[in-house]
Structure formats: structure tokens, C-alpha cells
Amino acid sequence: MHVLRVAQVFDGERFVASGNGPVDVALxxxxxxxVGPPVxxxxxxxxxxxxxxTALPGLVDAHQHLTWDCSPDPLGWHTASDDTDLRGRGRENARRALAAGVTTVRDLGGRGLVTLALRDELAADPTAGPAVLAAGPALTTPGxxxxxLGGECADAVQLRTTVGRLAAAxxxxxxxxxxxxxxxxxSAPxxxxxxxxxxRAVVESAHAAGLPVAAHAHGTGGVADALAAGVDTIEHVTFMTADGIARDPGLVERLATAGVPLSLTGASLxxxxxxxxxxxxxxxxxxxxxxxxxxxxRCFFxxxxxxxxxxPHDVLPHGAVMIVEIGRKSVARAVAMCTSGPADALGIGDSVGRLRVGARADVLVVQGRLSDDVSALLRPVxxxxxxxxxxxPTAH
Structure with missing residues (x-):
């Protein structure tokens, strides 16, 4: 048994303290x-x-592209790189994410099946990178x-066929x-x-295969259609227009009432x-x-x-800082949006995103008391x- 003794614990939902004494996380x-007082x-x-x-659950980043190179020209990177290059870059990015305390990643777009191979490789060595949920190529229109990435589909028939092929893969x-x-x-967002x-063709085909659907959606029309189609998460949700950001209180209310998880991809360096x-x-x-x-x-970050x-692939801790500073939310709410919130949205909240009996032993320990200073997330120990x-790890 390995026991981590710290000043405080964030269990994925709230801060846990033991009077004026330390708190133990036993693995x-x-x-x-x-999780509790020393015994x-x-x-x-x-x-x-x-x-x-402070000990907290490993972070859950529910929207990454592990095999991308963070350059301003993704098309150029993919054009110049073969699958070996992509997988090698994915290994580097996975190590960087893990060093920052990101222990679970949902990869929402890689070329062909390279991210599936990377997922399986990382699963064989917990020190190599996070656990990965992989989508393979995103379904998109021709051009x-x-x-x-290789997911072009012209109509509902091709969408259903491609979903079946991806499920089989x-x-x-x-x-x-x-x-x-x-x-x-x-392309215009x-x-x-x-x-x-x-x-709906995508959702029906995916759900029939036991798979969830994540919909990339910026404009309000796309967000509304994704909601109506019954997708499992909506990504970005920026309400972009040709030259600004739309205000649509009615759509915001429908999103809140429906309870569909919204993946706000705002974390930036x-x-x-x-x-x-x-x-x-x-x-x-x-x-x-x-x-x-x-x-x-139901938002997560x-x-x-x-x-x-x-x-970069270790930027999620900065997202929690942004939620506190820009979103005007408590530290507990901000950190939950990077741990238990995304874990629940991905259907894996029983095993990750929380420090509780029976959960997977994914733990991030940061210097200082996180409840007093959200930027402690940038100081992993x-x-x-x-x-x-x-x-x-090294501090950001």
C-alpha cells in the first residue's frame, strides 16, 4: 500500500480536510x-x-488531438508527415500531458487509425501517457x-457506413x-x-454500435441541430457568426434544460x-x-x-485558472470542470475524475493549498x- 499524506484533498467535487491535520490518500x-485522516x-x-x-484526481482532458504538432498549419503538418511521424509526435505529446497531471484524454480527431494504435501502445505502460479514448478520423463533408484526417462523407448513407467501419476498427x-x-x-466555423x-444518422448508427457521439459545433445552427439530433457531447459551443458571437438566450436555455454536456475548449497558454x-x-x-x-x-472545460x-497538450491546468479568473467561478467548481465533470460526461466517472474508494489510482499532487490558490495546479509535484x-513533473 502506498499512502500520500497531504494538507488537503480535492476529491473531484469538494475539498476534504481533517481538522488541522493532514489527509491521507491510500492506494x-x-x-x-x-481517503481521510491518518490511521x-x-x-x-x-x-x-x-x-x-493538495492531492486531487488526475485531470481529464476530453478534447485533444494527440498526433497534431501545435503548429499554426495543421494541414501542412499532416501533408508532410506519414503515420510514423504522427505516432511519434503523439508519444511526445502524451508524455507532456501526463507530466502535467492529465491522466485521461479523449482524442477527437486523428488521421486514419493512428490514434487507435497510439491508444493501445500507451495502455501497455502507465508511465508513457494518459489513458486514451480515441475517435479516429472525424466525420466531415467532402473538403x-x-x-x-480521412473522414469525408457526402450523405447519410456514407455516414452510416463510415460509422460502422469505425466501430469495427x-x-x-x-x-x-x-x-x-x-x-x-x-471552412467557416x-x-x-x-x-x-x-x-441523426450518425447518432443512430453510433448508438446502435454502443458508441457515443461528440459533435463539433460553433455556429448556433450547428449547435441547435446537434442538440436536436441527440449527440452525447457538443464541442466548442461558441455561437460564432461571420464576424462575431451571437446572443441566443433561447438556445442557451434549451441546452441547460436538455442537460447535454458542453465541452468548452477555451484552455490556452x-x-x-x-x-x-x-x-x-x-x-x-x-x-x-x-x-x-x-x-x-452542464459545462466542462x-x-x-x-x-x-x-x-500544447499540458495546457488544461491553465483552463481551470481561466474559469476562476474569467468565468468568476469558485476553485472547486473550476477544478471539477477538469476532473469529475468531463469524466461523467464521458461515462467513466465511476473510475476516474474522483478520489474515492474503488476509483482508479490516478492522482495529481500540487504544491500548496489549492483551495486558496487555483494556480497551484501549475505546480505539480x-x-x-x-x-x-x-x-x-516540472512546474509550468
Whole structure:
């Protein structure tokens, strides 16, 4: 048994303290066996006193692109790289994510089946990278957003066929581009790519195969159609227009009432300028995020890591800081949006995203008391993945 002794614990939902004394997180193999005040352990237990530190669940980043290179030209990267290059870059990005305490990643778009091979490789070694849920290529229109990943489909028939092929290949989730996006030349994020009928075809086919559907959607039309089609998560949800951000209180209310999980991919590296199209919209986008957070909609935070210089694969802790500073939320709410919130949205909340008896032993320990300072997330001192101690991380 390995016991981590810290000043406080965030269990995925709330902070746990033990009066004025320390709190222990006891791990046995790959599982959490207790969280609470120190007790008398068996003689073979190893107790590691980490002092004035906070233990929390490993972070869950529900929107990454592990095999992308964070350059401003994703199309150029994919054009110049073969699958060996992509998988090698994925290994590097996975190690970087894990060192920051990201122990679970949902990869929502890689070329062909390379991310499935990477997923299986990482699963064999807990120190190599996070656990991965992989979508493979995102479904898109011919020449549409991220067409270079290999998921082009012209109509509902092709969408159903491709979902079946991906299910047979072993994907964990199906990704569909309900709207265009920012990183593909000729694609506009405010414009819808598929209508309700096509999106329903994806949802029906995926659900029949036991797979959830994540819908990329920026414009309000695409968001509304994804909601109506019954997707399992909606990604981005920015309400972009041709030149700004739309206000649509009615749609916000419908999203909140439906309870569909919304993946807000706003985590970015401070000091790295966003793309010009996003920079011009930034003030309105902040107000839009605040409206979503205040509405009661089921929001969690993620990164879209890999798509550009502002999105490295260890950036999720900065997202929690943003939620507190920009979203005006408590530290507990912000950290839950990066742990238990995404875990529940992905249907894995019983095993990850929380420190509780029986959960997977994915633990991030940060310097200081997180309840007093959310930026403690940027000071990791220990990461354990499936109970295995990962190489000592470095602060951001």
C-alpha cells in the first residue's frame, strides 16, 4: 500500500480536510482504497508525507488531438508527415500531458487509425501517457473541416457506413463536424456542414454500435441541430457568426434544460496570441462563456490541444485558472470542470475524475493549498497513473 499524506484533498467535487491535520490518500495497486485522516496502516505500507500540498484526481482532458504538432498549419503538418511521424509526435505529446497531471484524454480527431494504435501502445505502460479514448478520423463533408484526417462523407448513407467501419476498427467515440472550423482553409466555423437528418444518422448508427457521439459545433445552427439530433457531447459551443458571437438566450436555455454536456475548449497558454479571427471575438466570447456557466448548462472545460501554438497538450491546468479568473467561478467548481465533470460526461466517472474508494489510482499532487490558490495546479509535484509513479513533473 502506498499512502500520500497531504494538507488537503480535492476529491473531484469538494475539498476534504481533517481538522488541522493532514489527509491521507491510500492506494493499493491501481485503486484508491481510502481517503481521510491518518490511521494505523499495515507494517508494509509506504507513507509519503508531501507536506503543504493538495492531492486531487488526475485531470481529464476530453478534447485533444494527440498526433497534431501545435503548429499554426495543421494541414501542412499532416501533408508532410506519414503515420510514423504522427505516432511519434503523439508519444511526445502524451508524455507532456501526463507530466502535467492529465491522466485521461479523449482524442477527437486523428488521421486514419493512428490514434487507435497510439491508444493501445500507451495502455501497455502507465508511465508513457494518459489513458486514451480515441475517435479516429472525424466525420466531415467532402473538403470540409479536417477533411485531411480521412473522414469525408457526402450523405447519410456514407455516414452510416463510415460509422460502422469505425466501430469495427475499435473506436471509443464517434466525432462529427456539425459546422466548419478555424483550422481548415475554405471552412467557416459559423456555417453548418450537416443538417439534422445527417446528424441523426450518425447518432443512430453510433448508438446502435454502443458508441457515443461528440459533435463539433460553433455556429448556433450547428449547435441547435446537434442538440436536436441527440449527440452525447457538443464541442466548442461558441455561437460564432461571420464576424462575431451571437446572443441566443433561447438556445442557451434549451441546452441547460436538455442537460447535454458542453465541452468548452477555451484552455490556452497565457501570452500566446490567439488566431486573429478569435482575437477579434474574444471579449464577446468571454461574455458568452459566462452566460453558459451561469445558465446551469452542464459545462466542462477542455483544450483542443494540438491545433495551434496556444494549445500544447499540458495546457488544461491553465483552463481551470481561466474559469476562476474569467468565468468568476469558485476553485472547486473550476477544478471539477477538469476532473469529475468531463469524466461523467464521458461515462467513466465511476473510475476516474474522483478520489474515492474503488476509483482508479490516478492522482495529481500540487504544491500548496489549492483551495486558496487555483494556480497551484501549475505546480505539480507528483503524478500517479494507475498507481504508478510517473517521472517527476516540472512546474509550468
Amino acid at each position: 493499493d495497486g491501481g485503486a484508491v482504497v481510502s 494505523d496502516y499495515a507494517s508494509d505500507a509506504s507513507v509519503e508525507d508531501l507536506g503543504d500540498a 470540409g473541416h479536417c477533411w485531411f 475499435g473506436v471509443d467515440v464517434v466525432k462529427v463536424m456539425a459546422t466548419g472550423g478555424n483550422v481548415t482553409p475554405g 459559423h456555417e453548418s456542414q450537416f443538417g439534422i437528418a445527417e446528424l 497565457p501570452g500566446t496570441p490567439p488566431a486573429p479571427a478569435l482575437a477579434a471575438r474574444f471579449p464577446a466570447l468571454i461574455e458568452h462563456v459566462r452566460e453558459l456557466l451561469a445558465s446551469g448548462a 477542455s483544450t483542443d490541444a494540438g491545433i495551434g501554438p496556444a494549445k 507528483r503524478v500517479l497513473h494507475q498507481g504508478v509513479d510517473v517521472a517527476r
